[in-house]
Amino acid sequence: MAPSESIEYEWIDGVERLEVYEPGGYQPVMINDLLHDRYPVLDKLGYGVNISSPSLPRRESSIIRALSGSSSTFQAAHTAIGARDAIPSILDEFDIQGPNGTYACYTLAPAQGNLREASFSLFPIQVARALAAKLTTAVSFVHSQGFVHGVIVDIHLRNVLVKFPSTFDELSIDQFREKFGEPELIPISRVDRKPLPPNIPSQAVLPLYLGKKAQEFTLADARGLVLSDFGEAFAPATGQRLGKDCNTPFPMRAIEAVFDPDAPLSYPSDIWSLGTAIWEILGMKFIFSESETRDAIVAQQIGVLGSRHFPPSWQKYWEQLITEQMGKDE
Incomplete structure (x- = not known):
């Protein structure tokens, strides 16, 4: 197949974009494959x-290892409330070679789901408070080690996971199948009905949901909170991210990223994301409207926070907005 040839596949709801199964894209993985001979x-x-690309640095595993191996006064003082165990630990790390390239892989303990997937209802109030406290402790620990979680992939409920109870590790494969069922497989086909190329699997697999509803969460679940997704984490002392580098959706974006786009971002942007995540844990609704215009969202932020919390550059933005509105009213 020529690299420039584009192939269209029949749409399958709930799975990855099948067109990304190409050189430099996704690795075809099927049920019952054996990775790393183990x-x-x-x-x-x-x-x-993950995709296969030499341009993508393997920063996430190195940051997780740095956090997992951290030794500090903060860590010692917070062991009792589980600061460090809210950070994932890498169990193994290896490469696999496939038809689309070489892939960096690492294994982590499985989680029963993320908090966003659980948001069919409200968490019990004591559980919500415990989740908020554990997430705050996790972010504080990350900051104490000199890292910011990220400004492109920030702190939100989809990357806040909950561990399984220890009994999950005791399940045999047959017991796992009995408890969670067989994988749901759907055949993949091209729009033009031609044979599939070798760099795409023959079947798509729908993701398995292992979690539970928020109302069913317990304090034990809250103690098992894990902050994940450190692929865009960085150390402000050695690296730089500017406000204009932030791709977070506007309603969730830290105000300094909006009003000071050329200024470096740091720990405060994580605190902003942490605050909005805690609000969402307590109310299962984002604090600012996700369907309003940019200007309406800024007005909501000012209404909630007050203008004194905004950087000086917001005044210029606000004056320009008022001028534009007056022009429309004339």
């Missing part, structure tokens, strides 16, 4: 995590 693939928890 790890059998039982099911699929999600997708879109």
Whole structure:
């Protein structure tokens, strides 16, 4: 197949973009594949995590290892409330070679889902408070080690996971299948009905949901909170991210990223994301409207926070907005 040839596949709802199964894209993985001569693939928890590309640094695993191996006064003082165990630990790390390239892989303990997936209802209030406290402790620990979680992939409920109870590790493969069912497979086909190329699997796998509803969460679940997704984490002392580098959706974006786009971002942007995440844990609704215009969202932020919390540059933005509105009213 020529690299420039574009192939269209029949749409399958709930799975990854099949067109990304190409050189430099996703690795075809099927149920019962054996990775690294050790790890059998039982099911699929999600997708879109990694592609084969030499331009993508392996920063996430190195940052997780740095956090997991951290030794500090903060860590010692917060062991009792589980600061460090809210950070994932890498169990193994290896490369696999496939038809679309070489892939960096690492194994982590599985989680029963993220908090956004659980948001069919409200968390019990004591559980919500415990989740907020554990998430705050996790972010504080990350900051104490000199890292910012990220300004492109920030702190939100989809990257806040909850561990399984220890009994999950005791399940055999047959017991796992009995408890969670067989994988749901859907045949992949091209729009033009031609044979599939070798760099795409023959079947798509729908993600398996292992979680539960918010109302069913317990304090034990809250103690198992894990902050994940450190692929865009950085150390402000050695690296720089500017406000204009922030791709977070506007309603969730820290105000300094909006009003000082050329200024470096740092720990405060994480605190902003943490605050909005805590609000969402307590109310299962984002604090600012996600369907309003940019100007309406800024007005909401000023109404909630007061203008004194905004950087000086917001005044110029606000004056320009008023001038534009007056021009429309004339």
